Amino acid sequence: MNKKRLIYLCQGLFMVASSFLVGYLLDYAQLTSFSYSAQMVFKNNLPVYLVTVMVLFIIYLGLYGLFNRFFVSTTIFYVFFGIYGIADHLKVVYRSEPILPSDLMFLGNIKELLSMVKVGLIVWVVALIIVLTALCVVLERLSGKNLLRFNPITRVILVLVMVLSLGSFYTAKREGSINNFILTKAGYADFDSNINWSANSNGPMITFLANMHIDVMNKPKDYSQATMKQIVTKYRNDAKKINQTRPNANLSKQTLIFILSESFANPKRVPNIKLNQEAAPNIEQIKKENTSGLMMSSGYGGGTANMEYMTLTGLAYNQFSKSLNSPFTQLVVKQDHPINLANSFKTTTAIHPYYGNFYDRKTVYQRFGIQKFRNINEKGALGLRYTSTADGGQYISDESAYNDALWQINQTKKGQFINLVTMQNHMPYTTNYAGNQFQATGKGAGKNLQQVSNYAKGLNMTDSFTKNFLNQIDKLNKPITIVWYGDHLPGIYDGNKMSKYNVVQHETDYFVYSNKYALKHNYGTKKLSDSTKITDPNGFIPLALKQMKQKVTPYYALLTRVQEDLPAMARNSVGTNESLYVNEKGQQVSANELSKKQREILHDYRLVQYDLTAGKGYSKATINK
Numbered sequence: 364m365n366k367k368r369l370i371y372l373c374q375g376l377f378m379v380a381s382s383f384l385v386g387y388l389l390d391y392a393q394l395t396s397f398s399y400s401a402q403m404v405f406k407n408n409l410p411v412y413l414v415t416v417m418v419l420f421i422i423y424l425g426l427y428g429l430f431n432r433f434f435v436s437t438t439i440f441y442v443f444f445g446i447y448g449i450a451d452h453l454k455v456v457y458r459s460e461p462i463l464p465s466d467l468m469f470l471g472n473i474k475e476l477l478s479m480v481k482v483g484l485i486v487w488v489v490a491l492i493i494v495l496t497a498l499c500v501v502l503e504r505l506s507g508k509n510l511l512r513f514n515p516i517t518r519v520i521l522v523l524v525m526v527l528s529l530g531s532f533y534t535a536k537r538e539g540s541i542n543n544f545i546l547t548k549a550g551y552a553d554f555d556s557n558i559n560w561s562a563n564s565n566g567p568m569i570t571f572l573a574n575m576h577i578d579v580m581n582k583p584k585d586y587s588q589a590t591m592k593q594i595v596t597k598y599r600n601d602a603k604k605i606n607q608t609r610p611n612a613n614l615s616k617q618t619l620i621f622i623l624s625e626s627f628a629n630p631k632r633v634p635n636i637k638l639n640q641e642a643a644p645n646i647e648q649i650k651k652e653n654t655s656g657l658m659m660s661s662g663y664g665g666g667t668a669n670m671e672y673m674t675l676t677g678l679a680y681n682q683f684s685k686s687l688n689s690p691f692t693q694l695v696v697k698q699d700h701p702i703n704l705a706n707s708f709k710t711t712t713a714i715h716p717y718y719g720n721f722y723d724r725k726t727v728y729q730r731f732g733i734q735k736f737r738n739i740n741e742k743g744a745l746g747l748r749y750t751s752t753a754d755g756g757q758y759i760s761d762e763s764a765y766n767d768a769l770w771q772i773n774q775t776k777k778g779q780f781i782n783l784v785t786m787q788n789h790m791p792y793t794t795n796y797a798g799n800q801f802q803a804t805g806k807g808a809g810k811n812l813q814q815v816s817n818y819a820k821g822l823n824m825t826d827s828f829t830k831n832f833l834n835q836i837d838k839l840n841k842p843i844t845i846v847w848y849g850d851h852l853p854g855i856y857d858g859n860k861m862s863k864y865n866v867v868q869h870e871t872d873y874f875v876y877s878n879k880y881a882l883k884h885n886y887g888t889k890k891l892s893d894s895t896k897i898t899d900p901n902g903f904i905p906l907a908l909k910q911m912k913q914k915v916t917p918y919y920a921l922l923t924r925v926q927e928d929l930p931a932m933a934r935n936s937v938g939t940n941e942s943l944y945v946n947e948k949g950q951q952v953s954a955n956e957l958s959k960k961q962r963e964i965l966h967d968y969r970l971v972q973y974d975l976t977a978g979k980g981y982s983k984a985t986i987n988k
Contacts, residue, residue, distance in 0.1 A: 371511050374433060381437070382419040385444045386412060386566065392448035393455060393567045408564055410549035415566045418528065419444075425525025428518040433510045438499040442492055449488065451567045453480070457664040457790065457854030460936070461562035464575050465689040471720060478757070481791060532572035536686070546573070559936065577693050578684040579977035583970050591974050591981035594967055595917055598986070602920035609914045610885060614707045617886055617911055618772060618843040620781045621674055621704075621903070624761070624829075625667065626788045627849030628660075628871040630819055633856055634864050635807030642801065642819040645830040646872065654891040654910055655874035659899045659945050661934040663861070663868060664790070664854020668692075668722035671784060671850070673900035675703045675731065677922045678972050680901075681934040681942040691722045694976060695730050702918065702975055702987050703731045704904055710779035712737065712771050716747060716759035717786045733782065737767065753824050754796045758786040761825045765832040772839065788821040790853060796820040809857030818853055837879045842886035844911050846903045848873035862937045866951055869933055869943065873898070875910045886911060894927045896947050902926035918987040921971060924964050929957075 390412070391400040404412045426436035451462045477485060513521065534540035551573070552564045562570040611617070629643055630636050641647065649655070661669055661680045669680050672690040680690065687693050695701055705711040712735040719725045719738035728736045737745050739759075748770050753760035764785045771781055792814035801823065803815035829847070836843050849871035861868060877887025888910045898906065905923040908915055915923060930944040930952055944952045957965065974982050 367509075370509060374511055377437075378423050378427075379420060381440065382416045382423060385419055385441070386415040386568075389415070389444065389448050389451070389568055390566050392452040393461060393562050395452065395455070403564065408550055408552070411546070411551055411565050411569060414546065414549050414551075415569055418568065418572070421525050421528045424521050428513055428521025428525075431512055431518060432503060432507060434499045434503040434507060438495050442495060445491070446488065447568075449484070451562075454665075455559065455562075456857070460559050460688075461567040461570055463571060463688050465693055481793065529572065533576050535573040536576060536578075574686050574688075577686050579687055579694060580683050580973050582978070583966070583973055586970060586973060586978060588979070588981045590970060594921075594970060595982050595986050597967070598917035598920045598924075601924065602915050602917050605920055605923060606914040609908075609912050611911060611913045614908075614911070614913050615709045615778050616842070617778045617881070617913075618781070618841060619704075619708070619778075619907060619911070620768060620772075620783060620843065620845045622768075622845060622847045623667065623671055623674070623782075623784045624788070624825060624847060624849050625785045626790070626818075626851060626853045627822060627825060628852040629822070630803070630815060632867060632870060633807055633852070634859055634867060636803060636805045636815060636856065638815075638819055639802045639804075640800065642822045643826040643872075645826045646874070649830070649833065649876065650872065650874050653874050653876050653889060654895055654906065655872075656896045656898060657870040657949075658848050658873045659866075659897060659931040659933040659943065660849075660851040660869045660871050661900075662851040663936060664851065667784070667850045668724070670848075670900045671782075674846070674848070674903045675705070675782065676701065677704075677901050677904045677918070678976065679899070679932055679968070681932050682969055682972055683976075685941070689722065691724070691727045695727045696723055698730055698976075700732065701730060702983065705731050705733050705780050705782075706987065708778065708780040710734065710775055710777065711781075712779065713782045713784075714738070714747075714764065714767050714771065715784045715786070716750070716764045716767070717784075728782075733780075737771075753787060753821075754798075756787060756794050756796065756821065757791075758789055760828070761785050761787045762828040762831075765828055765835075769832070769835055772836075772841075772843070776841070778842070785825075787825060788818065788853075790855075792818045792821070792853065792855060794821075796824075806858040807856050811855040811857055814853075814855045818855065833876060833878075836876075839878065840880055842881035842884060842911075843878045844881060844887055844907060845876045845878075846873070846907050847876065848900070848903065865935075865937050865943065866945055866949060869936070870897075870949075873903075875903075875906055877910060881911070888912065894947070897931045897945055897949060898926060899931040899933060902931070916987045917985070918971070921964075921967060921986075925968050928964055929961055929968075 387400065387404055390404055391397060394400045394403065423440050426439055427433065430436050447462065454460060454462055531542045535542045535546055552561065630638055668689065668691045673680055683690065711733045713728045713733045715724060715738045717739055719736060719740045725736055735745060737747055739747065747767055749763035749766040750759050751763045752758065753762060764783060768781055768783050794817055796817060799816060799820040801816045801819040803812045803819065808815045836845065851871060852868055856868065859868065881887030882889060891909060905919060905926045908919055930946045933943045935941060935943040940953065944954065946952050971982060971986065974980060
């Protein structure tokens with residue numbers, strides 16, 4: 364064998380070895396344990412790992428064909444998958460799920476996304492990239508001429524093979540496709556009930572590729588135009604019964620405000636965590652005196668927009684297909700006038716004291732028919748009026764967000780709908796607030812006790828700002844009702860196993876508050892107590908309408924029955940059940956434990972949700988009128 368062929372052979376062996384190494388490191392990034400990774404790779408699921416290696420090798424060859432420089436393609440290969448592995452690891456830590464195709468939308472917000480990551484990690488990654496790039500340049504100059512170079516036709520073939528191989532995963536879950544056949548034979552385990560389990564078993568890259576195709580929702584067996592007509596008639600009759608005790612017919616005469624309080628969930632409920640004092644005494648008192656309880660979140664450490672979607676539409680995230688991970692970006696942006704609460708008002712505004720293109724909110728709100736979206740990106744009339752932070756915090760404070768909401772309320776004497784999504788308590792919790800009086804103890808946070816202390820201080824400021832905001836609302840001479848809720852727990856409780864504390868670590872706080880004018884003029888209720896102890900985001904519309912004594916449409920009659928008669932529901936993050944059902948006692952229940960009446964309501968709910976999102980829309984023109 365001559366010297367040149369020996370060099371080429373060494374190159375090939377290096378590329379194969381690199382594919383094996385990177386495949387293993389990606390598994391490690393997902394599982395965060397060398398021993399567990401070794402068990403999954405070499406014992407439990409070796410064939411799928413070999414598929415990962417094969418795909419990585421094809422990508423490596425494709426890069427080589429694209430650049431025709433060995434060291435350049437090698438550097439790009441390692442840098443890209445290094446960043447991918449780190450990103451996947453961080454998402455698993457903070458949100459208990461792998462990187463998915465729907466996350467690619469955040470690449471348009473890379474600057475803002477990096478602001479949520481610890482500075483030390485960013486510096487380390489940038490330094491490593493600089494070193495590898497410099498090494499690449501030096502090695503290419505010293506030895507590049509002696510290495511394999513492809514002719515143009517071979518380069519095109521290698522790039523095409525890479526593109527076609529990756530593109531073929533679009534049909535990975537379609538029975539009868541070649542890719543599905545190969546993955547099935549290799550032992551690919553598609554845990555539809557738990558996307559993180561899929562990534563743990565199959566590796567994060569194959570899980571990512573296999574979820575490129577989106578199925579919105581499985582079609583119910585009895586779905587038809589006739590069935591949907593029967594359901595509309597059924598709940599129109601139900602609405603008539605409900606409306607007999609509801610005096611208010613025109614919702615647009617009132618002002619309704621939905622306030623998503625970023626990451627608000629009282630730490631006192633988290634197992635194995637103790638604070639030296641109560642973080643939210645005012646909100647606890649507000650909850651005692653007004654309609655309130657706990658909300659079952661479908662996220663942990665993230666998923667804000669998914670909770671927002673449920674509150675605005677009344678549709679349940681857990682009933683969608685597992686491949687639909689972001690209804691905003693994967694569903695709403697493709698819909699024409701989707702049913703949502705804003706449709707019931709003549710004046711509508713969304714306020715978010717952050718960048719407006721996160722989760723493609725600007726497009727989503729337009730689809731919902733929300734007339735104005737005020738955020739950091741906007742200037743002039745649509746710009747934010749208040750942008751101060753709190754005690755040196757990283758994000759615009761809740762006080763500023765509330766002041767913007769108050770300003771918006773005063774822009775019209777008539778009723779309106781306002782959707783406010785705050786940012787103050789968003790991760791990372793590294794801000795050492797001035798005069799932080801909170802100290803956290805216990806094993807529930809792992810190494811994140813200081814973050815819990817910082818987080819508690821943020822909640823405490825939200826607590827004061829919220830009380831002041833409600834005091835201002837009570838001074839206004841117009842009927843106003845507020846639905847206030849935390850969207851999910853922060854992903855800082857590393858010491859607790861989700862499998863053990865699944866329910867409690869998905870419980871956030873909520874309350875519904877009607878101002879003094881609403882109470883005095885029969886537009887509001889002080890405290891509802893039926894079916895309020897535990898609810899879900901999709902239950903907030905019917906709760907708000909009941910609080911406001913508003914008549915309902917057939918659609919809202921259905922949502923009322925779902926909220927009152929079904930357990931709270933969320934998408935499950937552990938276990939084999941797709942849906943996490945929780946009863947009024949805070950106990951997890953299975954679908955098999957539901958009564959005949961509950962199963963019937965749940966089936967009606969699924970039919971309507973399918974019809975409005977993935978089906979023919981038979982009921983869309985009539986169900987919400």
